[in-house]
Amino acid sequence: MQHIVNTDQAQAWNGYEGTYWARNQDRWDAVNTGFNEPLLTTVAIKERDRVLDIGCGAGQTTRLAARRSGSGQVLGLDLSAPMLARARETAQREDLGNVTFEHGDAQVHAFEPGTFDVMISRFGVMFFADPAVAFTNIGRALRPGGRMAFICGAGPEGNEWLQAIAALSDILPIGGFGAPGSPGMFSLVDPDRIHEVLSAAGFENVSAAHVEAQGTWGQDADDAAAFLLDSGPGRHLTSQVAPEVQDRARHRLTDVLRAHEENGAVRLRSSAWLVTAHRPK
Template sequence: MSDLFDYDAELRLHNELFRAAACVGSRDRVLDLGCGTGQSTREAARAAVTGSAVGVDLSAPMLERARQLSEEQGLANVTYQQADAQFHRFPPTRFDLCISRFGTMFFADPVAAFTNIGRSLRPAARLVLLVWQERDRNEWATAIRQTLTAASATPRGPDPFSLADPTVTEGILAAAGFTDVSFTDVHEPVYYGPDSATAFDAVLRLREFKDLLAKLDAAAAEQARTRLRTTLDAHNADGGVYFDSRAWIVTAHRRH
């Protein structure tokens, strides 16, 4: 699984705050959207001693790794599904808590997606999301992309910052049947590795940046790699390569 980017290491500081905000109860039935390799799902399962946790993701390799880790750690109350949460028919009013660590920003129709997700939640169930704030507040997105493109133009395609505006996000959730929407600022760095060489390899495992390089000719790609190494060197301090970031923890309740 060495070709998988280590999101758990990247987001360690974010995850500590997210886990505290989720506050999984011992009897909770938890749905984890965009679970990746399942760290947040497994943490939910450990807390839900007499409950359960279901992790959902589109990536088969990540889910394979999630299942392997859950088995190695002896977790019997966790399962995983390969599915698109926008459309998947979850069991109705099944879950007490829905969590997602950076897994809900790419919905083509977010109101329809959250409405679908809401059907799986019991009345008054909690929703806890971790989402990025605006692109220009996230150095990991702006600085690294500029090294690979030598330009600061906003990219097209799936937008990791689609839920950055609290007013927009609150409107989406309200339209989807959620109430009591609140936002908590998270200002923690992301981590790309213990040294520049490790960070370089890690960044190039990210699909967005891999795709950017693939669009360049050989000379331009080599220049981009050189710029990337220089940028990573400049951020190598205090035991690792870190970039500034800002996120929101969004909480809400399913309407009664």
């Protein structure tokens, strides 16, 4: 792998967080799959398109893009070795010959200039140490007139999973969780900041549309609560309190999530920005 500047994120995504996501690929895809169609329809991948998937994780969007590009080529790039291992296994099992995966940091990765027609990302672009530098580097990888579309987290008011976590604020140290600005899942919640970052990176026709999707978080409230609290953010919060407080938090979260049980699943609404932009011709 080439040079990394996002060292904190590399440590997280090659440690517990990356291993947890890789082990639970199917569960995270069930959470986020509702954003696939808006993302891929908007960017309109064509036959023979060369596609770059940034922060591809375990590769669901990469594989979907590969099917749409047909005889084109799709590259998935991610910092997480555990997730990329899972991505390669799945692509091989599905016999997708037009997909490759690379372990790298998009902020400094040595892309071949003008290689790609399309860049996509589903929740993979919020973790850059310097977003303007990262998007400038990504822009160089696109051909003149190349198009970009990505999904990034919007504010807490449309994210029922985050509202459920917020219900634990008197039990866990929630303060600062999901704060905008620094690298993390909500670093691009402000559409004005999105426009500023992408414009500084040389993109034009920048647009951010609000989208929502229902995701499946578990079979029942107990299952969903355990899944949430065992994820990286959940473990970060629970690691700061005593075991008996952790138990209280898990019971409280389970009670909150019971209101979302229906037909053998816990389904929660998530809110995001669908961002589009073009590289100048």
